[in-house]
Amino acid sequence: MQIFKINSQKEYRQLITDYAEQLIELKSTEQSLANQLVSKDVIYTDGYSWPVQGDSRFLIDKLYQHQGQINWRERLVCEKTQFNNRIRGSIHVFEELFKPKINDAIYLTEQLSPLYQWLIKKYPKTEGSEFVSASTWQDKIKFKKILFPKKLNHQDLTALSYQPKQFDYVLSFDCFEHIPDYKQAFREIYRVLKPHGKLLFSVPFDPASDDTLVRASINKQGETTFHVEPEYHGNPMSEKGSLSYYTFGWDLLDTLESLGFNQAYALVYWSKKYAYFGDPQLLLCAEK
Numbered sequence: 001m002q003i004f005k006i007n008s009q010k011e012y013r014q015l016i017t018d019y020a021e022q023l024i025e026l027k028s029t030e031q032s033l034a035n036q037l038v039s040k041d042v043i044y045t046d047g048y049s050w051p052v053q054g055d056s057r058f059l060i061d062k063l064y065q066h067q068g069q070i071n072w073r074e075r076l077v078c079e080k081t082q083f084n085n086r087i088r089g090s091i092h093v094f095e096e097l098f099k100p101k102i103n104d105a106i107y108l109t110e111q112l113s114p115l116y117q118w119l120i121k122k123y124p125k126t127e128g129s130e131f132v133s134a135s136t137w138q139d140k141i142k143f144k145k146i147l148f149p150k151k152l153n154h155q156d157l158t159a160l161s162y163q164p165k166q167f168d169y170v171l172s173f174d175c176f177e178h179i180p181d182y183k184q185a186f187r188e189i190y191r192v193l194k195p196h197g198k199l200l201f202s203v204p205f206d207p208a209s210d211d212t213l214v215r216a217s218i219n220k221q222g223e224t225t226f227h228v229e230p231e232y233h234g235n236p237m238s239e240k241g242s243l244s245y246y247t248f249g250w251d252l253l254d255t256l257e258s259l260g261f262n263q264a265y266a267l268v269y270w271s272k273k274y275a276y277f278g279d280p281q282l283l284l285c286a287e288k
Helices: 009-018 020-037 085-098 114-122 134-147 182-192 251-258
Strands: 004-006 042-049 054-061 106-108 126-128 167-173 193-202 216-218 224-226 232-235 238-243 263-271 276-287
Touching: 004 009, 009 020, 009 263, 020 042, 020 054, 020 263, 020 276, 085 114, 085 167, 085 193, 085 263, 085 276, 106 114, 114 126, 167 182, 182 193, 182 251, 251 263, 251 276
Parallel strands: 106 126, 106 167, 167 193
Antiparallel strands: 004 263, 042 054, 193 276, 216 224, 232 238, 263 276
């Protein structure tokens, strides 16, 4: 699979132009699948699952649809791992591009997830965490005693308890948009990464915008102001979900480098073979 390293909106637009024929073919396959789903609740498509390192089927349904459109990013669930499109792709990019070693120290900013269980089984030095606020304390007890017998590791990404230069990699998927002071979170991750360590992450990202959209903000009194329609994402620690404060733009790459990272860039990919359908998938990487 080709993984493209992109540094700007201009480069992204050029990439889409250069591979227009390939992307049109992918869209044709998507439309065929969408047509099949119209009269059914669930369909499957075949492909190769990177986490399995073998063939699998991928479930497509109407969950999380927006205006009747399939949510390709959150569906295409692997029958063998239960990983959706974006999680399978993130594992694929991480392993194919960075080639982590079995004893590398990895920090994943989630713990109550199948991804954490998969990573720690393959990479024993994986650490995971959840953010446990006072309002989710009861949920913590429930998860700890019933669903998650291993000790739940509470971490605030803006004030991590880890030592400097502790991790080879930090992985974070759809997390930073929920942190009002996301720059402080990036500073902390820079601190706990080893020299030449890498942060691989995803956030809501608009590839057509150079500027980050501030969706909501909090003042010193803790009051929230909504600047656009509120958007909430699923959160295993809260039934209410988590408010998304930002939709990031290409200026995020400059922000990361201004905070000390040696370089920051986007990684763009798609694939019919691996069932990475939908708009071109996009991950972000910052190297120390």
